[in-house]
Amino acid sequence: KQEVTQIPAALSVPEGENLVLNCSFTDSAIYNLQWFRQDPGKGLTSLLLIQSSQREQTSGRLNASLDKSSGRSTLYIAASQPGDSATYLCAVFAGNQFYFGTGTSLTVIP
Amino acid sequence: EPEVTQTPSHQVTQMGQEVILRCVPISNHLYFYWYRQILGQKVEFLVSFYNNEISEKSEIFDDQFSVERPDGSNFTLKIRSTKLEDSAMYFCASSELFNQPQHFGDGTRLSIL
Numbered sequence: 001k002q003e004v005t006q007i008p009a010a011l012s013v014p015e016g017e018n019l020v021l022n023c024s025f026t027d028s029a030i031y032n033l034q035w036f037r038q039d040p041g042k043g044l045t046s047l048l049l050i051q052s053s054q055r056e057q058t059s060g061r062l063n064a065s066l067d068k069s070s071g072r073s074t075l076y077i078a079a080s081q082p083g084d085s086a087t088y089l090c091a092v093f094a095g096n097q098f099y100f101g102t103g104t105s106l107t108v109i110p
Numbered sequence: 111e112p113e114v115t116q117t118p119s120h121q122v123t124q125m126g127q128e129v130i131l132r133c134v135p136i137s138n139h140l141y142f143y144w145y146r147q148i149l150g151q152k153v154e155f156l157v158s159f160y161n162n163e164i165s166e167k168s169e170i171f172d173d174q175f176s177v178e179r180p181d182g183s184n185f186t187l188k189i190r191s192t193k194l195e196d197s198a199m200y201f202c203a204s205s206e207l208f209n210q211p212q213h214f215g216d217g218t219r220l221s222i223l
Binding site for chain 1: 116
């Protein structure tokens with residue numbers, strides 16, 4: 001069964017820092033990996049999707065990489081802002097369902 | 111930008127009662143999903159739905175649960191004989207095609223008393 005792990009569970013950084021969030025998964029047979037943002041009491045907002053054949057995707061200050069063979073993905077956030085404070089979830093799409101990690105709670109301190 | 115909408119935002123129900131959670135997926139999307147998130151835990155897959163039938167379901171999605179697309183716009187999750195442990199946030203999601211980004215609604219917070 002696919003297991004998805006995210007490290008660290010929580011992260012606090014000063015505004016302006018670059019940071020990396022990590023995601024690992026146990027079974028490399030995936031269709032894609034998607035990074036989401038979840039604000040308190042809200043749904044999930046899709047940030048980036050990487051297909052299994054791709055190595056990375058970029059959107060603005062966000063860059064996500066995928067190393068399927070080693071079961072790892074990273075989300076890089078450049079020049080962090082207080083508005084980036086949220087929980088970041090990664091999910092792998094395998095079979096016909098998403099398997100989610102437990103998330104990284106990010107706090108960006110002004 | 112089109113979005114997935116879910117109603118109600120909060121549902122409080124007595125244990126043993128039936129609840130129906132409603133979702134309106136994005137109009138041109140073909141794949142529909144339900145997930146739940148128990149407080150402090152991972153988001154868990156419940157069921158996927160395509161072409162008017164269930165395409166995948168998890169171990170959680172037992173006979174207590176059912177899904178339906180009663181018309182061209184709504185997608186519902188019915189939970190019968192609710193239990194205390196059914197208390198959770200329930201999220202609906204949709205995607206245009208298989209293997210495309212899933213778009214999530216803001217969820218329904220279900221509280222079983």
